[in-house]
Amino acid sequence: MWEQIRDNQVRSVILVTFMGILLLLVGFAIGYYFFGDPVLGLIIAALVWGVMNLIALFQGDSIILGMSDAHKIGPDDHPRLYNVVEEMKIASGLKKMPDIYIIDDPALNAFSTGRDPDHASVAITSGLLDKLNRDELQGVIGHEIGHVNNRDIRLMMLASILLGTIVILSWYATRIMFFGGMGGGGRRGGSSGGGAAQLIILVVGLVLLILAPIFAQLIYFAVSRRREYLADASSALYTRYPDGLASALEKLENNDTKVQTANKATAPMYISNPFYKGGSAGNDLFATHPPLAERVHILRAMSGASYADYEKSYKEVTKESVIPGSALKETAAVGLREATPGAQAGELQDQLDRTRQTSDMLWKMHNYRSLNCSNCGTLLRLPPSYNQPSVRCPHCGFENPL
Amino acid sequence: MIFASIIVAIIIILVLVFVGIYNGLVGARNGVKNAWAQIDVQLKRRHDLIPNLVETVKGYMEHERGTLEAVTSARNLAQSMSNAGPADRAKAEGDLGSALSRLLAVVENYPNLKANENFLALQEELTSTENKISFSRQFYNDIVLKYNNMIQMFPSNMIAGMGGFQPSEFFEVKDAGEREAPKVSFSAPPKTSS
Numbered sequence: 001m002w003e004q005i006r007d008n009q010v011r012s013v014i015l016v017t018f019m020g021i022l023l024l025l026v027g028f029a030i031g032y033y034f035f036g037d038p039v040l041g042l043i044i045a046a047l048v049w050g051v052m053n054l055i056a057l058f059q060g061d062s063i064i065l066g067m068s069d070a071h072k073i074g075p076d077d078h079p080r081l082y083n084v085v086e087e088m089k090i091a092s093g094l095k096k097m098p099d100i101y102i103i104d105d106p107a108l109n110a111f112s113t114g115r116d117p118d119h120a121s122v123a124i125t126s127g128l129l130d131k132l133n134r135d136e137l138q139g140v141i142g143h144e145i146g147h148v149n150n151r152d153i154r155l156m157m158l159a160s161i162l163l164g165t166i167v168i169l170s171w172y173a174t175r176i177m178f179f180g181g182m183g184g185g186g187r188r189g190g191s192s193g194g195g196a197a198q199l200i201i202l203v204v205g206l207v208l209l210i211l212a213p214i215f216a217q218l219i220y221f222a223v224s225r226r227r228e229y230l231a232d233a234s235s236a237l238y239t240r241y242p243d244g245l246a247s248a249l250e251k252l253e254n255n256d257t258k259v260q261t262a263n264k265a266t267a268p269m270y271i272s273n274p275f276y277k278g279g280s281a282g283n284d285l286f287a288t289h290p291p292l293a294e295r296v297h298i299l300r301a302m303s304g305a306s307y308a309d310y311e312k313s314y315k316e317v318t319k320e321s322v323i324p325g326s327a328l329k330e331t332a333a334v335g336l337r338e339a340t341p342g343a344q345a346g347e348l349q350d351q352l353d354r355t356r357q358t359s360d361m362l363w364k365m366h367n368y369r370s371l372n373c374s375n376c377g378t379l380l381r382l383p384p385s386y387n388q389p390s391v392r393c394p395h396c397g398f399e400n401p402l
Numbered sequence: 403m404i405f406a407s408i409i410v411a412i413i414i415i416l417v418l419v420f421v422g423i424y425n426g427l428v429g430a431r432n433g434v435k436n437a438w439a440q441i442d443v444q445l446k447r448r449h450d451l452i453p454n455l456v457e458t459v460k461g462y463m464e465h466e467r468g469t470l471e472a473v474t475s476a477r478n479l480a481q482s483m484s485n486a487g488p489a490d491r492a493k494a495e496g497d498l499g500s501a502l503s504r505l506l507a508v509v510e511n512y513p514n515l516k517a518n519e520n521f522l523a524l525q526e527e528l529t530s531t532e533n534k535i536s537f538s539r540q541f542y543n544d545i546v547l548k549y550n551n552m553i554q555m556f557p558s559n560m561i562a563g564m565g566g567f568q569p570s571e572f573f574e575v576k577d578a579g580e581r582e583a584p585k586v587s588f589s590a591p592p593k594t595s596s
């Protein structure tokens with residue numbers, strides 16, 4: 001039923017194809033200028049692209065996760081998070097349990113990565129884990145699993161590699177043209193027939209080299225925004241509770257801590273843009289994510305949990321359509337479920353419990369030992385470098401042997 | 403000659419279509435089996451958790467013998483039906499679900515129990531298992547709907563008839579107590595009450 005959404009990525013694929021054509025044009029221009037032979041430029045472009053692809057294919061997750069300072073966790077490290085991911089894995093029908101990472105960062109965000117659904121990873125910041133109750137966490141994880149199941153990760157990876165290749169090639173080409181080769185001869189070894197025609201081609205090529213990275217970025221951001229809406233729709237379908245994700249997004253909106261380790265390349269992978277906040281820009285062409293307020297509005301207006309319900313709600317808000325037609329047909333009505341009782345009430349106590357749970361896990365991850373003072377019961381945490389035979393309790397002064 | 407080759411081409415196309423649809427049906431049937439296995443795993447997990455739960459709460463709830471026994475016997479009945487079809491199992495699991503939610507409603511009256519570390523850990527496991535059961539049931543029913551549609555719709559229904567493909571049963575829980583999965587919650591009492 002919902003695998004159709006990934007079969008039908010025609011628009012996204014067309015956009016990525018445009019990026020591929022841009023890359024070919026850049027390669028063509030480079031070959032023409034520097035070697036007098038367009039084919040050579042195409043080969044260089046293909047080589048750079050190929051190498052970046054190989055790196056991304058085999059190292060992508062570890063590079064991105066390493067960049068973001070993420071720790072992998074198991075079922076015992078944080079049972080609630082592990083269980084929620086497993087619940088969403090079951091709801092989405094994924095075959096393999098994705099790896100789960102925690103980023104030790106007070107900012108509120110989450111992302112997923114991996115080259116295909118069998119090699120996927122989901123990462124969440126400790127700040128977000130503290131802030132969300134079970135229903136909200138389910139919504140966020142559903143959104144990330146939606147990215148995995150809709151094959152967004154691979155599409156975005158393909159797009160970001162194309163974007164990266166275009167940026168690198170144009171950057172070097174324009175620098176060499178401006179600073180390196182102007183005086184030196186022999187740039188164009190071949191036909192130096194000269195004339196107006198050549199000058200025009202030169203100017204067109206130069207403009208192309210300068211504009212290509214900008215165009216590529218616009219395309220990249222357009223693809224990225226669309227996939228965000230689709231992942232929201234998937235999350236609503238898996239959880240049958242769009243209000244959970246909506247409420248989580250509201251919490252993101254009201255928070256302005258930025259992810260410290262995010263950079264421009266990894267930004268589109270997060271659930272909300274790690275740089276811009278406030279959602280003031282309506283339809284910003286350079287935004288990687290749709291405005292949070294709009295996403296919340298769409299989710300809150302849903303009257304059922306199916307893709308058709310999301311589409312209807314999306315149309316009411318934006319007057320456009322987002323879900324591919326083939327994913328809408330043959331969908332049976334899907335009802336909503338109710339909030340988990342106690343999810344709203346007792347929020348403060350819950351939040352304290354969650355914070356303690358998360359920080360305990362983070363201490364453990366950094367190899368801190370913990371013990372209770374045998375005299376007064378105070379919890380003591382010892383750094384991994386602590387090597388004394390005993391520790392003095394700061395509360396009651398009792399010497400605890402180790 | 404041309405006539406003969408057109409006939410051959412049509413036959414080849416028909417064979418390819420047949421093979422495609424047949425394989426699609428087999429794939430869908432395996433999908434159903436696989437989704438059923440997922441439910442099975444979660445139901446087993448539920449059956450394993452209940453003796454633990456009963457053991458943990460027993461000491462605190464001397465006056466609730468009846469409720470505890472009801473849960474235990476419903477659990478044993480559900481476990482003995484492990485190899486039954488979806489409809490029979492759904493009924494047994496539904497009964498277990500309502501016995502369980504009665505027990506969890508009573509837990510609200512025992513503040514000491516709610517502070518028990520063991521019970522806290524069980525709470526997370528039980529909540530999650532109930533969620534997993536309902537999510538795997540959700541996925542299973544969607545897959546069954548798709549498979550049954552294939553069996554009943556033209557032209558795949560002809561091939562399904564020849565290949566002996568039988569429609570699958572939905573896993574639908576009739577009992578009201580099960581539809582609203584029991585929630586172990588501290589902050590607010592569960593909606594169902596005994």
